[in-house]
Amino acid sequence: MPLGALRRSPLVDQAVQHLREQITEGHWPVGTRLPGENALAKTLVVGRSTVREALRALAGAGLVRARQGSGVFVIAAEPAEDWPARLRRAAITDVYEVRMMVETQAARLAAARRTDEDVAAMEAALRARERAAGEDDAAFVDADIALHAAVVAAAGNPVLTDLFAEFAPALREGLIDMVGLLELRGHDRNPGHDAHTALVAAVRDGDAAAAGDLLQAELEQTLARLHGKPGA
CATH class of the missing domain: 1.10.10.10 (Winged helix-like DNA-binding domain superfamily/Winged helix DNA-binding domain)
Incomplete structure (x- = not known):
């Protein structure tokens, strides 16, 4: 040409x-x-x-x-694969393992650094997640990710916030598929409500250890489901 x-x-x-x-x-x-x-x-x-x-x-x-x-x-005949493209083709379990490491630390930082505005944003996101329980799986996953994004934002670290934003599209696609395939909302339209409520409370109360432990446990449970482990 x-x-x-x-x-x-x-x-x-x-x-x-x-x-x-x-x-x-x-x-x-x-x-x-x-x-x-x-x-x-x-x-x-x-x-x-x-x-x-x-x-x-x-x-x-x-x-x-x-x-x-x-x-x-x-120096090359094909462009290097950018980070979003790499995430799109990554296994959701691989993405989730990295997400778990990032978010657990973010929750601890959020408990130490949260502002009144951060707390208000998390509580609003929690209410939105509750309302989304009556909607389809995609809307519920979107609300769930928005709550997690609010917790990450409360850490006050723009690099963490941007990193989570890069993960979000791959997470969304994988979680929508998982919710549907495993029928996670078949018996409970709002799975994980108690855990998320406790997480927001721990961050609000400044309990870094509890915030990190709660998020770690919640994400480990989801990761176990993704791996198809019995009893998850």
């Missing part, structure tokens, strides 16, 4: 797409030195700043690497 002028915005996104196609379709094999910024800008009919941003995006995707004094070289 030959390079050509770009006609629509955003120009950087289009430049990235065109340059990526040259690499992934084999026009620029691994080891190839890319044309200079001036040549690329002239071919694509864009400014050098647009080319520079596009090359930076390609480097972030693991396709090219700049070598000082030598230029920009192709």
Whole structure:
């Protein structure tokens, strides 16, 4: 596919797409030195700043690497898999094991750092989870994840908050499937209500040990179900 002028915005996104196609379709094999910024800008009919941003995006995707004094070289034929994509294809049990480690510590931090606003948010999320008990499985799982997200947010660590947000889509898909396959809401439309109520109370009361233990026990029970262990 030959390079050509770009006609629509955003120009950087289009430049990235065109340059990526040259690499992934084999026009620029691994080891190839890319044309200079001036040549690329002239071919694509864009400014050098647009080319520079596009090359930076390609480097972030693991396709090219700049070598000082030598230029920009192709180092891979396919973009590196990003974190959300890795999570989407991961086994839910693997995701859950990491979630358990992250959330247990987050609950302990939340108990030590929670503000009045955090407590209000957790209590509101708990009530929303109770209301969702009368809805379908997807709505209930969404409400459950929202409550856990409120606990993580109360830890006051933006990295933890962002990390949980990355996990959430993979968790949601896996939990909806699990709830349906194992008929977890067949006899109790609001499973785990007592445990979640106790968790919110422990965080509110500043009991870090209890908050961590309660969340650990709840997540271990769910993980056991995911592994199909009897008696879970």
